Amino acid sequence: MVSRDDIVAWVEALQKVYAENKEYLTDLDAKIGDADHGINLDRGYSAVVKKLAETNPPDVSSVLKTVAMTLISSVGGASGPLYGTLFLRASTACAGKTELAAADIVAIFQAGLDGVLQRGKAQLEDKTMVDALTPAINAMQQALNNGADLKEMLQQGVMAAESGMKGTIPLLAKKGRASYLGERSIGHQDPGATSSYLLLKTAAELWS
Numbered sequence: 535m536v537s538r539d540d541i542v543a544w545v546e547a548l549q550k551v552y553a554e555n556k557e558y559l560t561d562l563d564a565k566i567g568d569a570d571h572g573i574n575l576d577r578g579y580s581a582v583v584k585k586l587a588e589t590n591p592p593d594v595s596s597v598l599k600t601v602a603m604t605l606i607s608s609v610g611g612a613s614g615p616l617y618g619t620l621f622l623r624a625s626t627a628c629a630g631k632t633e634l635a636a637a638d639i640v641a642i643f644q645a646g647l648d649g650v651l652q653r654g655k656a657q658l659e660d661k662t663m664v665d666a667l668t669p670a671i672n673a674m675q676q677a678l679n680n681g682a683d684l685k686e687m688l689q690q691g692v693m694a695a696e697s698g699m700k701g702t703i704p705l706l707a708k709k710g711r712a713s714y715l716g717e718r719s720i721g722h723q724d725p726g727a728t729s730s731y732l733l734l735k736t737a738a739e740l741w742s
């Protein structure tokens with residue numbers, strides 16, 4: 535089961551992971567965007583950790599909502615509102631729960647992805663974060679159906695996210711700034727798919 539404190543620990547770990555990967559993500563964005571993805575997430579999650587410490591939200595849903603609102607207000611790029619939407623939908627999907635079971639985890643990520651799809655209008659293979667999130671959530675649902683526990687389920691999700699992330703390399707970008715490059719976007723890994731992979735990898739390392 536994933537508790538309120540487990541969610542907070544995850545978000546705090548994400549702040550460290552994105553700080554450590556700030557240059558890597560920004561370098562990826564330099565190839566097909568405007569070289570700010572790592573900077574955006576580092577700024578966003580630093581603000582999130584500060585806000586959580588100040589407000590100490592009481593339950594899983596309110597923690598996720600605080601993450602959402604803080605990302606939306608502190609990240610200027612496309613990824614801020616999109617990740618904000620993901621966390622906001624996730625928050626709504628677990629309202630009233632004190633702990634999240636494996637099935638709830640799939641449900642909150644699925645709700646989050648649905649929000650990203652609605653807001654960003656990207657389709658699979660448009661070379662975005664959707665290309666890491668979609669296969670990951672499908673793999674987690676499949677693992678759950680096959681009787682996997684939380685840890686195994688998350689590991690399957692991370693493996694699928696990683697191949698989805700690598701799968702963005704040959705794709706032509708159809709959404710976001712990278713789409714302005716047309717054919718020149720081919721051959722580069724999408725920064726947002728990479729940060730989404732890190733999001734799941736960090737959860738898998740912490741939750742069991």
Ligand code: ADP
Binds near residue numbers: 611613656662711727
């Ligand atoms: P910006 O592009 O505004 O500089 P970031 O650099 O922080 O914002 O984020 C770029 C990432 O956002 C891309 O790599 C891509 O994964 C994701 N992204 C951009 N537009 C969309 C969209 N419409 N739907 C889903 N993801 C998107």
Ligand code: MG
Binds near residue numbers: 563569
């Ligand atoms: Mg950018």
